[in-house]
Amino acid sequence: MRLLSILCFSMISFAVYAQKKPNIVVIISDDHSYQTIGAYGSKIAHTPNLDRIANEGALFTKGYVTNSICGPSRATLLTGKYSNKNGFKDNETSNFNHGQNSFIKELHQNGYQTAWIGKIHLGRNLEGFDYYSILPGQGHYFNPDFISSVNGEKEVMEREEGYVADLVTDRALNWLDSKGKDEPFCIVIGHKNTHRTWMPALEDFGKNDNKNIPLPETFFDDYSTRKAASVQEMSIDKDMQMGYDLKMFENIEKMRADGNFKRMNDAQFQAYVDYYKPIYDELKKSNLSGQDLAKWKYHRYMVDYLNTAESMDRNIGRVLDYLRDNNLEENTLVLYLSDQGFYMGEHGWFDKRFMYEESFRTPMLMKMPGLIKPKTKIESMVSVVDIAPTFLELSGTEVPADMQGRSFLSVLEGKKKSIQDQLFYHYYENGEHAVSPHFGVSDGQYKLIRFYKRVNGWELFDLNKDPKEMKNVYGNPKYKKVQERMEKLLRSEIDRLEDTEARDVLAQK
Numbered sequence: 001m002r003l004l005s006i007l008c009f010s011m012i013s014f015a016v017y018a019q020k021k022p023n024i025v026v027i028i029s030d031d032h033s034y035q036t037i038g039a040y041g042s043k044i045a046h047t048p049n050l051d052r053i054a055n056e057g058a059l060f061t062k063g064y065v066t067n068s069i070c071g072p073s074r075a076t077l078l079t080g081k082y083s084n085k086n087g088f089k090d091n092e093t094s095n096f097n098h099g100q101n102s103f104i105k106e107l108h109q110n111g112y113q114t115a116w117i118g119k120i121h122l123g124r125n126l127e128g129f130d131y132y133s134i135l136p137g138q139g140h141y142f143n144p145d146f147i148s149s150v151n152g153e154k155e156v157m158e159r160e161e162g163y164v165a166d167l168v169t170d171r172a173l174n175w176l177d178s179k180g181k182d183e184p185f186c187i188v189i190g191h192k193n194t195h196r197t198w199m200p201a202l203e204d205f206g207k208n209d210n211k212n213i214p215l216p217e218t219f220f221d222d223y224s225t226r227k228a229a230s231v232q233e234m235s236i237d238k239d240m241q242m243g244y245d246l247k248m249f250e251n252i253e254k255m256r257a258d259g260n261f262k263r264m265n266d267a268q269f270q271a272y273v274d275y276y277k278p279i280y281d282e283l284k285k286s287n288l289s290g291q292d293l294a295k296w297k298y299h300r301y302m303v304d305y306l307n308t309a310e311s312m313d314r315n316i317g318r319v320l321d322y323l324r325d326n327n328l329e330e331n332t333l334v335l336y337l338s339d340q341g342f343y344m345g346e347h348g349w350f351d352k353r354f355m356y357e358e359s360f361r362t363p364m365l366m367k368m369p370g371l372i373k374p375k376t377k378i379e380s381m382v383s384v385v386d387i388a389p390t391f392l393e394l395s396g397t398e399v400p401a402d403m404q405g406r407s408f409l410s411v412l413e414g415k416k417k418s419i420q421d422q423l424f425y426h427y428y429e430n431g432e433h434a435v436s437p438h439f440g441v442s443d444g445q446y447k448l449i450r451f452y453k454r455v456n457g458w459e460l461f462d463l464n465k466d467p468k469e470m471k472n473v474y475g476n477p478k479y480k481k482v483q484e485r486m487e488k489l490l491r492s493e494i495d496r497l498e499d500t501e502a503r504d505v506l507a508q509k
């Protein structure tokens with residue numbers, strides 16, 4: 001009976017979206033952690049609109065990235081290929097080749113209208129878009145510049161006054177309103193929120209300030225057994241800056257001289273002064289030092305971050321409302337994801353990059369009424385590289401043979417539980433925050449990581465026994481068999497994905 005009802009559901013849902021090519025709306029945020037989303041169990045975060053996507057659709061419990069950093073993650077999303085194949089390995093030295101194929105180009109050729117609005121962090125002169133209006137590089141929270149182009153024509157750069165998440169959403173809704181109504185569409189809305197340095201819209205000051213935000217258990221991690229973790233420079237205590245990050249400036253002149261504040265108009269700047277000056281005065285009076293100061297920094301970091309997330313969540317609500325009010329909900333797939341996860345004080349950190357769970361995983365929520373039942377939990381391991389082939393299959397577009405991701409449409413349809421048993425990861429950048437390049441493989445229970453260049457060495461974690469990844473058991477005789485099996489798995493993934501850099505590192509021994 002159950003099988004029959006699953007079958008009927010699948011057939012009905014298939015019928016709904018097979019009649020007409022579904023629209024696709026991707027909302028990709030920046031550095032937004034699953035730990036701070038209500039639907040993922042956060043007790044402190046207020047994310048009603050993200051929770052709405054999860055309630056009306058699916059929450060992915062094992063959504064991951066392949067290279068935990070801004071540009072490379074978006075390059076993988078677009079191309080359905082790992083960094084070694086799409087060429088965008090790191091933010092510091094790579095240039096994205098827009099001449100290569102992408103799911104956007106494939107959809108465009110299959111009759112879709114296509115647009116990207118907001119942060120992309122892959123240079124300019126995009127291809128395959130009817131319209132784009134992107135932030136140059138990292139973009140700015142206040143009065144951002146936009147680079148825009150219609151139908152591949154010459155780019156125009158302009159500055160618009162206001163707050164970035166509001167303006168990006170305005171532009172996205174304007175495009176949805178003004179484009180033709182007959183063809184299906186695919187729009188990517190790229191938010192700058194919640195990237196460093198965390199700057200909420202003026203109306204979101206104070207929303208999370210008085211919450212009791214517990215310190216993560218691993219906040220005062222000593223990194224024993226993990227060399228790469230011990231040499232990083234992304235500690236809230238040691239590396240988070242009082243001025244740049246936490247807006248604690250000695251005086252108003254110094255604050256105004258900081259790049260983020262220089263571009264503000266007087267009213268915006270005054271609102272920031274009015275909010276932060278009393279916090280600074282209070283801090284001076286308190287004379288904190290040592291662990292107490294580290295805890296204070298953690299709290300202020302979290303408050304700024306959560307307030308900045310509120311500014312985005314509110315705008316995601318505007319997009320969901322637009323789809324509802326324009327009768328587009330039924331036939332539109334909405335995907336929310338971050339370009340990677342982020343440390344919310346775990347191991348004492350902010351930032352990302354590592355293959356440890358908090359930055360390896362990313363929040364992923366998806367809804368489409370004809371396809372996904374409300375409150376679905378998707379337990380299959382899926383990765384950002386799998387999204388492009390999934391969209392293509394969903395839209396009835398042939399998946400190019402050189403895309404490396406695996407479509408998870410069968411999981412969305414309830415036909416399969418899982419599409420893969422392991423995930424490969426490779427982080428290349430060797431600069432900011434002093435995180436050593438590394439690659440590895442996880443099967444969900446065990447994770448094997450090989451660090452190279454900055455730190456040379458292996459790490460193995462037993463995620464069932466040690467979910468916080470505090471104890472490296474590489475070389476422990478008890479794990480000999482596991483280690484051998486994981487090393488074999490790692491080599492087979494490297495071969496499958498033709499990752500020559502990783503292969504060379506292993507060959508050196």
Ligand code: CA
Nearest residue numbers: 030031070339
């Ligand atoms: Ca990012």
